[in-house]
Each structure stands twice: as structure tokens, then as C-alpha cells.
Amino acid sequence: MEGLSKSDANLIVYVHPSQSKNVDKAILRELSSLLFKYSQAFDGVVLAYSVDPQDKCARILSGVHPYFGVRLRANLLIFSPKPNMLLEGKVVKITRESIHCIVLGFSSAIITDENIRNELKYKAKHGEGVYVSRYHKRHVIKVGAVIRFEVKR
Template identity: 70%
Template sequence: MEGLIVSDANLVLYLHPSKSDKVYQAILRELSSLLFTFSEIFDGVVLAYKDVNFLDNCAKILPGVHPYFAVRLKAKFLLFSPRPNMLLEGKVVKLTQGSIHVIVLGFSSAVISEEDIREEFAYKTKHGQDVYASRSHKRHVIKVGTMIRFLLKSFDEEILHIFGSLIPNHTGSIHWLDKNLEDFTRIDRSVKKTRESEGESIMINRDSVGGESFPLYNVEKVKRSKKQRISEES
């Protein structure tokens, strides 16, 4: 999934004098307070940290009414820094006739509204369960519990809420996409080779999915009769 970043950071933490006897524990508490919140400093949501190391052995005392002391340290952070048009992945937790609700990375909620669900998917009740089923591929079904891949439209940094889209053809059920992507690519190449040998001109637009190509099947055919070919050759 896109949007996950590992970052090395040099930090300065300011601690109260009452914590001077347990500096390391105080630092861990300060770092833990950053978890699952959006940090403007890191430009992302802090998911985890590790490898905390002091850069010097002496803390600097700051003058004032409460003489805080500053500690310089280095740590490695795992960040979630989503941007528009990134591909994200999440688990479907709720379906309605007008929306799909998803949880991303176990903490951030996402919603895909009706206008952002491509027409290929039809909302229906199947075996007593609400689903979005593909009209083109009967086994491509989205239901509660399905892991889906979707496009990020926008991200609300304050409440960590995501607005997504299933308009692109390379979005939908991850299980179905990963299982059929290779088959579609192989079939598409075979069809292209056959049609080119028959004198047809084929134009295929492709979207990149994790380094692989996904056919959009925007095919324009130029047919010529046998008589036209003979006339051109002469």
C-alpha cells in the first residue's frame, strides 16, 4: 500500500525536572503521545517508533520559572502520509446503497460514496447479505470483511478521515484483483497479437498497478475488408 514511510528523525524533547530521575521512561511516554495523531513536523500520522538513541549524555537546562531540560535523541518512525491519487487498502466494515465504509490500518475510517463507485458495481442483497457485485465479472464481489484497494481523493488530517474512490478499473477487491490481474494481462496480449495479425489497429490504455499493467480495455478497431486491402496494395 502507498503512503507508508520510514523516517529517521533527530529530535529535541523538553522534559519537566520532576522526570529527571527517569529520563528514558519519560521520553518513551512523550513519543507514545505522538502515536496515531497527525504530526505537522513529520507531515504524516505517526504509527510506530523504534531505535531510540541519545545523541549526547548531557541534558541542557532551560532557564525560566520551570527549568525544563532538553534531551537530544534520534529515532526511527513509521509514518502514514497519504496524498491524493495514492492507492490505499482497507477492510470493509459497512455497506449501504449509497456508500462503502472502510477501516484503513486499523485506525483511520474511510468512506466511498455512491458517485465514486464505478457503474460496474451494482448494490444488491445476496444470500441475506448486502454486497456490491460486478456486472462484468460475477466473482468480483465487495462485502463486509472484504479487503479492498481504492484511490485516495482527500484526507482530513484533523479527524484522520479518508474520502476514497472506486472509479479506476484497478480498484476493488484485493483478492480478486491480485488473482485475475495476471490472467487479464496474458489474455489481453493474446488478443492484441491475434487482432494485429488480422490487420486491426489496437489502442490500449493501461494503468500501472504496483509495477504491473492493468488493461482498461479501451480498444479502437479499424476494420478493412479484403477488397480494401487489395486496393491499397495495388
């Protein structure tokens, strides 16, 4: 799927002195706080990471709280969709005006009526909304279907 990329990053993680007994756990906790949130530094959402500490030494920072910085190398999996990319999502809701879907199990996407192809017509079947193709009767978009769409913005 487009929008997924790997990134090798050289990072410095700042650890509070109270966490100095178990630095590995503190580093993992700090990196876990990046997961499933948009990060401007990586220009995307971090989905996964693996860590390789570079040094056994840490540098103490001067200031009010003497944090220490640990250098490490991390391999990151980043989700960063750009315009004109193709993505796949599972449809979770259909209305006359839009199709709502979930991409990669965590990111929401909405396709509005102005971006839905003209060949698809909205119908209410059995109390649920569906989009049916005017040309191919078996081509139906309903809740639970997986669709492929192009990112506009």
C-alpha cells in the same frame, strides 16, 4: 502499500524535572503521545518509532518550570496518504451510498457512491448490503472483504 514512509528525525524532547530520575521512561512516554495522531511536523500519522539518544547531557531551559531538553535521533514510521495513492482497507460497512473501510487497522476511509465504479451495483443479500459486478458475477464487495482504492483527497 503506498502512504507508508520511514523518516530519520533529530528531535529535542522536553522533560519535566520531576521525571529526571528516569529520563528514558519520560522520553518514551513523550514519544508515545505522538502515536496514532496526525502531526503537522511530520505531515502524517506516526505509527512506530525507535530511539537513539545522541547525548548524555541535557540542556536546562530557563522559565517558570525549568524543563530540560534531551537531544535524540528517532526513526519513525509515518502514514501519510496523498492524492492518487493506492491503499488497501478492510470493509466494515456497506450502504447504498457508501463503502466504509479501515486502513492499517486504525484509519477510517469512506468511498462514496460517486466514486464507486459504475460496473458495481448495490444489492441486499441475506439482510446485508453487497456490491456486485455487472460483468463478473464472482466479483463481490461485502463486509470483511479487502479492497484496494485510490485516494482522492
